[in-house]
Amino acid sequence: MSGILFIVGLGPGAPGQITDDARDALSQASDLLGYGLYVARARALGASPQAISHETDNREELDRARHALDLAAQGRCPVVVSGGDAGVFGMASAVFEAVAEGPVSWRGLDIRVIPGVTAVLAVSARLGAPLGGDFCVISLSDNLKPWEVVARRLSLAAQAGLVIALYNPRSLARPDQLDKAFDVLRDVLPAETPVVFARAIGRENEHVLGVPLSEARGEAADMSTLVLVGCAQTRQIERPGLNPWLYTLRRIP
Secondary structure: OOOEEEEEEOEOOOHHHOOHHHHHHHHOOOEEEEOHHHHHHHHHOOOOOOOEEEEOOOOOHHHHHHHHHHHHHOOOOEEEEEOEOOOOOOHHHHHHHHHHHOOHHHHHOEEEEEOOOOHHHHHHHHHEEOOOOOEEEEEOOOOOOOHHHHHHHHHHHHHOOOEEEEEOOOOOOOOOHHHHHHHHHHOOOOOOOEEEEEEOOOOOOOEEEEEEHHHOOHHHOOOOEEEEEOOOOEEEEEEOOEEEEEEEOOOOO
């Protein structure tokens, strides 16, 4: 007997930024698996009251994935939850990595990935249209890859003229990496390149700070912050007394 394993993106945090498909999956859950913050958010967003919570640390993704697969193989309906979109630095890749390395029987399970609104889309909508041209998303976390790889990707993305969204910009374990990232970018980009620190977008404590790259400092960010770095085609529309709008030209001269 086999159940259904849902992998659900909960959106950036605002109740209106979760999809109907995600709510439907949560309502069917026999079990909720994820980081404690996301499990609590899933319950607030309409998860089945009967669902059993399985809260684990952020560094236990593969064990969490294997547990969910075992539950699905038993005929249950586990829901693995991530913030934003589960396929963008979320649990979807961990689940499929576990499938690839696990029993052949897991390959026959009904696994459904439910997309969500990832943070960079929420931030872009809040700022205007900074993703109007080509862009990339880079995680500054070096838990799963060396810092040298992160730095090289930052430099190449800046050289390519891409708008850059930085996920996982700063934590207690990595207090200096965002400043190191800005140093890498300053070697390539002009000092006036716009940088935006967007924290908790869509939630009550949201905060937006825009500065030129020359003035960007890592202390302005935490793990609830997405950092957006513009490119040569990024423009700013000043609005007296209001935050400026940011947009990126659709064409390159």
